[in-house]
Every structure is written in C-alpha cells, then in structure tokens.
Amino acid sequence: MTMSATDESAPAGDDEQHRTATIDGYNFAFLDEQTKRMIRRAILKAVAIPGYQVPFGSREMPLPYGWGTGGIQVTASVIGPDDVLKVIDQGADDTTNAVNIRRFFAKTAGVDTTERTKEATIVQTRHRVPETPLAEGQILVYQVPIPEPLRWIEPRETETRKMHALEEYGTMQVSLYEDIAKFGRIAKGYNYPVLVNGRYVMSPSPIPKFDNPKMDRNPALQLFGAGREKRIYAIPPHTPVKSLDFDDYPFDVETWNQPCALCGATDTFLDEVVLDDKGGRMFCCSDTEYCAERQARAAGRARGDAA
Amino acid sequence: MSGQSLLRATGVGKSYGDRIGCRDVSFELWPGEILGIVGESGSGKTTLLNCLSANLELTAGRVEYDTRVDGMADLATMSEPARRMLMRTDWGFVHQNPRDGLRMNLSAGGNVGERLMAVGARHYGNIRRDVIDWLDRVEMEDGRIDDLPSTFSGGMQQRLQIARNLVTKPRLVFMDEPTGGLDVSVQARLLDLLRGLVRELGVACVIVTHDLGVVRLLSHRLMVMQRGRVVEQGLTDQVLDDPQHPYTQLLVSSIVSV
Numbered sequence: 340m341t342m343s344a345t346d347e348s349a350p351a352g353d354d355e356q357h358r359t360a361t362i363d364g365y366n367f368a369f370l371d372e373q374t375k376r377m378i379r380r381a382i383l384k385a386v387a388i389p390g391y392q393v394p395f396g397s398r399e400m401p402l403p404y405g406w407g408t409g410g411i412q413v414t415a416s417v418i419g420p421d422d423v424l425k426v427i428d429q430g431a432d433d434t435t436n437a438v439n440i441r442r443f444f445a446k447t448a449g450v451d452t453t454e455r456t457k458e459a460t461i462v463q464t465r466h467r468v469p470e471t472p473l474a475e476g477q478i479l480v481y482q483v484p485i486p487e488p489l490r491w492i493e494p495r496e497t498e499t500r501k502m503h504a505l506e507e508y509g510t511m512q513v514s515l516y517e518d519i520a521k522f523g524r525i526a527k528g529y530n531y532p533v534l535v536n537g538r539y540v541m542s543p544s545p546i547p548k549f550d551n552p553k554m555d556r557n558p559a560l561q562l563f564g565a566g567r568e569k570r571i572y573a574i575p576p577h578t579p580v581k582s583l584d585f586d587d588y589p590f591d592v593e594t595w596n597q598p599c600a601l602c603g604a605t606d607t608f609l610d611e612v613v614l615d616d617k618g619g620r621m622f623c624c625s626d627t628e629y630c631a632e633r634q635a636r637a638a639g640r641a642r643g644d645a646a
Numbered sequence: 647m648s649g650q651s652l653l654r655a656t657g658v659g660k661s662y663g664d665r666i667g668c669r670d671v672s673f674e675l676w677p678g679e680i681l682g683i684v685g686e687s688g689s690g691k692t693t694l695l696n697c698l699s700a701n702l703e704l705t706a707g708r709v710e711y712d713t714r715v716d717g718m719a720d721l722a723t724m725s726e727p728a729r730r731m732l733m734r735t736d737w738g739f740v741h742q743n744p745r746d747g748l749r750m751n752l753s754a755g756g757n758v759g760e761r762l763m764a765v766g767a768r769h770y771g772n773i774r775r776d777v778i779d780w781l782d783r784v785e786m787e788d789g790r791i792d793d794l795p796s797t798f799s800g801g802m803q804q805r806l807q808i809a810r811n812l813v814t815k816p817r818l819v820f821m822d823e824p825t826g827g828l829d830v831s832v833q834a835r836l837l838d839l840l841r842g843l844v845r846e847l848g849v850a851c852v853i854v855t856h857d858l859g860v861v862r863l864l865s866h867r868l869m870v871m872q873r874g875r876v877v878e879q880g881l882t883d884q885v886l887d888d889p890q891h892p893y894t895q896l897l898v899s900s901i902v903s904v
Contacts (some may be wrong), residue, residue: 509764
C-alpha cells in the first residue's frame with residue numbers, strides 16, 4: 340500500500356545502501372505474502388468498523404512481545420517500496436526500540452527511513468502521537484499492549500465482547516466515577532478511554548491523555564496492532580474520537596508551568612529529565628524531532644539576525 | 647393498577663438431564679404484588695427464581711413479562727440486548743450473598759451509581775446526589791459513600807445491594823434469601839426496611855426464602871414447593887394459618903416459637 344510518492348530528496352543516510360539490497364532469503368518486509376494479505380483483510384475490516392477490535396492470526400516476530408510485535412506486523416503489511424518510515428518510542432527517534440524497528444524495515448524492505456514526521460508516509464509509534472500535525476495520506480501505526488479498554492473492569496473476554504456488541508459502557512464510566520470520588524478528578528493520565536465515531540469504546544494504547552485530542556478527526560489513517568493479544572483496530576481519517584468524561588468533570592489535558600528547556604515550546608508534551616543527584620531537573624519536549632527542528636529554526640534565526 | 651399481569655409463568659420446568667430442578671410451575675404476578683416462594687432446601691426454589699429471571703434456560707413452559715414498550719413478551723424469544731436492558735433497568739436481583747450482587751472492588755457510591763451510569767447518567771454531581779439519597783433510604787451513613795463494601799458489615803452490605811437494585815426504580819425485583827446469614831435483629835430491621843421500600847415504590851417482588859417469618863411479613867401471596875413442584879399456593883395468611891398439604895402442615899408446625 341503506497342500512500343503517496345516518496346520524496347526523493349529525503350535524507351537517507353546509510354539506509355541508502357539497503358534500498359536495493361534487502362536480505363537474501365527473506366520476503367519483502369519480512370512477512371510472507373499470505374500473512375500480509377490476512378493482516379490487510381483484518382485492517383480493512385477494522386477501518387470499516389472504527390474502534391472495533393478485529394482478531395487476526397498474529398505471527399511470531401523477531402522481537403519480544405511488548406516491543407511492538409503488533410505494530411511491526413501492521414507496518415509490514417501496509418508498507419511498500421516507495422514508503423518512507425519513521426519510528427518513535429515515547430516520542431524519541433533515537434531509543435533502542437525505535438532504532439531497531441527502523442533498521443529492521445530498512446533491511447527487510449529496503450525502504451527509506453526518516454526522523455522527520457512531515458516526510459514520513461508511515462509513522463510507527465510507541466505511546467505518543469507526534470507533535471507535528473499529520474496530513475492526509477499518512478499512516479500512524481500504534482503499538483498496543485492491551486487492546487481491551489474494559490479489561491480491568493471485566494476480566495472475561497466473552498463478556499467484554501458482549502458489552503461492546505451491546506454498547507454496555509456503564510461500567511467504564513463507573514471507573515471514572517471512582518477516580519473522581521477518590522482523587523477529586525479523573526486521574527487516568529495515559530491510556531485514557533475514548534469513544535470512536537460515537538459507537539465503540541476504544542483503548543488508545545498507552546499514549547498520554549495529552550495526545551487524545553490529536554486523534555479526533557485526524558486526517559491521517561490510524562492503525563493499532565496488538566501482537567500478543569492478536570487484535571487490530573483502526574480510526575479512519577477524519578473520524579470523531581471523544582474522550583470519556585462527565586458533564587461536570589470534562590476531559591482536560593496535562594499542563595506544565597514551564598516551557599521546554601531546550602526549544603521553549605509551551606504547547607508540547609514535556610518529559611521530566613533528572614539532571615543530577617541534587618534535585619536538579621528539567622522539562623523538555625518528549626517529541627525529539629519536533630524539539631530539534633524548533634531549536635534548529637531558532638538557531639537559524641539567531642544566525643540570520645547576527646549577519 | 648392496570649388490568650394486566652406483570653409476569654406470567656406457564657408450565658415452567660427445568661431439568662438437568664434426569665434430575666428435575668422444578669416442573670410445571672404456573673402463576674401470574676401483578677404489578678406491586680409480592681410473591682413468596684418457600685420450601686425446604688433443594689426443593690427447586692432458586693432454580694425457579696433463576697428461570698423466572700432469565701438466568702437459566704427453561705426446558706419446558708414459558709415466562710412472559712409485560713415490557714414497557716412492547717407489552718407482554720416471551721423472555722426466551724426476546725433479543726439478548728432487550729433482555730439485558732430489562733435486567734439492568736426494569737428488574738433487580740438481590741442475591742443471598744451480597745458478594746454475588748456487589749462489585750467488591752468498587753466503592754459503595756460506585757456500586758449504587760453503576761446502574762444509573764448504565765442507563766446514560768453522565769453528570770457526576772447528579773449521580774452523587776441520587777446515590778446519597780438512596781444510601782439514606784436504606785439507612786446508611788452518607789460518610790460511607792466512598793468506602794469499599796468489604797469494610798461493611800453483612801447487614802450493611804445487604805442494604806447496599808438493595809439500594810443498588812432499587813436505584814433505577816425497577817418494577818420487579820427478584821430476591822433470593824435476602825435475609826439469609828444475618829442475625830435476627832439485623833434481619834428484622836432489613837425486613838422492616840424492605841417492607842417500607844416496596845410499599846413506597848409499588849415494586850413487585852418474587853422472594854425465595856426458607857424463613858416463614860419473612861414471607862409472613864412481606865408477601866401477599868405464597869407458593870410452597872417440594873421436590874420441584876408447587877404443592878400449595880394462596881394468600882399468605884391463608885396458607886400459613888390453614889395449611890392443606892401435608893408438607894405445608896409440616897413446614898408450619900416446624901416453626902420454633904420462643
């Protein structure tokens with residue numbers, strides 16, 4: 340599935356050599372064609388029923404469960420030779436998980452990879468939505484550990500399926516009620532349940548609730564893969580996604596009382612970084628690419644002013 | 647009172663292979679009426695209750711309920727969503743053991759509020775107000791609203807379960823030994839409370855019990871069961887004061903008076 344023409348001027352770096360030379364003995368993008376077809380069928384069904392968890396025959400992947408086996412299978416089935424892939428882990432492009440998955444596809448599919456959200460046609464993500472707004476034609480692939488939002492309320496799978504089928508979401512609301520009763524506010528900070536297209540309650544994977552509003556009517560296609568739990572679900576472009584709340588306790592996102600220490604952004608999700616053992620700390624953007632770009636632009640402006 | 651019955655059982659039977667749970671039970675329950683079912687342990691009381699409340703599939707006969715929208719409808723042929731909707735709005739089920747009817751990991755407020763939220767309540771303040779109102783009606787302190795049911799005494803848990811069931815103002819409540827396992831003073835208080843609530847709300851009840859005191863106090867009509875069959879039925883006072891069937895006579899004469 341090619342969503343748009345590849346930008347040939349993309350910085351390819353050492354991935355360039357893989358472009359023609361994928362590893363011998365492996366099919367394009369690792370998975371065999373039959374498997375990819377099966378996963379694509381699941382994806383099509385998921386897109387047709389926004390928020391519904393479609394079971395699929397999850398394969399063993401050459402990485403452990405919890406590292407993105409679901410996401411990697413979804414990416415493998417939608418990626419084409421002309422795609423440009425970006426992988427982030429908690430917003431960062433340079434962590435072990437992100438680097439390895441990016442390298443995996445550079446090797447097995449020979450695709451270009453990038454760290455720039457704007458240039459990517461597919462973004463595989465673990466627990467963040469990029470700060471740069473996504474555009475039509477892009478695909479965001481989430482890695483999902485536990486796809487069932489009702490799991491903590493009702494442990495029986497047969498029962499949760501029935502609850503989804505019959506739209507019995509009262510108990511989900513009860514869990515939010517308990518939060519307010521205990522803490523005076525809805526204390527869920529991540530994996531905040533959402534209602535997709537007014538029908539299915541869906542787990543957004545453990546993204547911070549800060550990212551929930553970005554899912555709403557997003558022009559990009561959002562796909563969710565849970566490898567261990569063998570489920571795929573999706574939010575098609577421009578689909579309404581509403582975070583659950585109470586009329587008198589509306590949904591809100593986290594705020595910080597200081598800007599990013601590196602780029603000065605005030606509208607991004609900030610990570611707390613411990614600097615020393617004397618209580619020193621700083622807050623900086625969790626999305627490294629967004630932060631780096633802002634810093635570069637600021638530096639460029641400073642140079643321009645100096646000249 | 648409308649001229650139609652609320653629940654109608656016709657030849658209801660349930661067998662587990664060769665063993666018989668209950669057989670050939672027929673009766674009609676009218677709105678606001680309280681029906682007691684008594685009998686010795688193993689006589690099929692609870693099986694019958696589960697058949698009536700659509701928790702068990704019947705092997706014979708049928709149970710019809712007067713739904714608000716469609717009128718009299720057979721529970722077995724009703725769609726599952728409709729049946730589940732009925733169970734959480736129009737019906738209540740009070741279990742003998744409150745642990746079966748409560749969610750033990752939710753606070754008292756969450757337990758009572760669950761049914762409200764299940765039918766679409768989305769305003770925390772209003773839910774909270776209704777819950778406190780109901781805790782008052784079952785004589786519980788408002789201060790316990792955020793405590794877990796496991797910190798409550800048995801009698802309080804049972805009262806909480808009753809509040810949880812009555813909060814959506816059901817028309818029919820099934821009760822399985824509501825006073826079982828409680829000491830006599832707590833039993834008396836609970837019965838008093840129940841009697842007040844069902845009168846006030848005009849809710850119909852089917853109460854299964856082996857305690858004749860409970861039915862004497864609460865129920866209008868009485869069914870006596872033995873080995874899965876109804877051996878005698880009639881007005882409560884009539885059955886208890888002038889028992890006809892040998893088993894009923896035995897039952898009535900076994901009451902120990904202090």
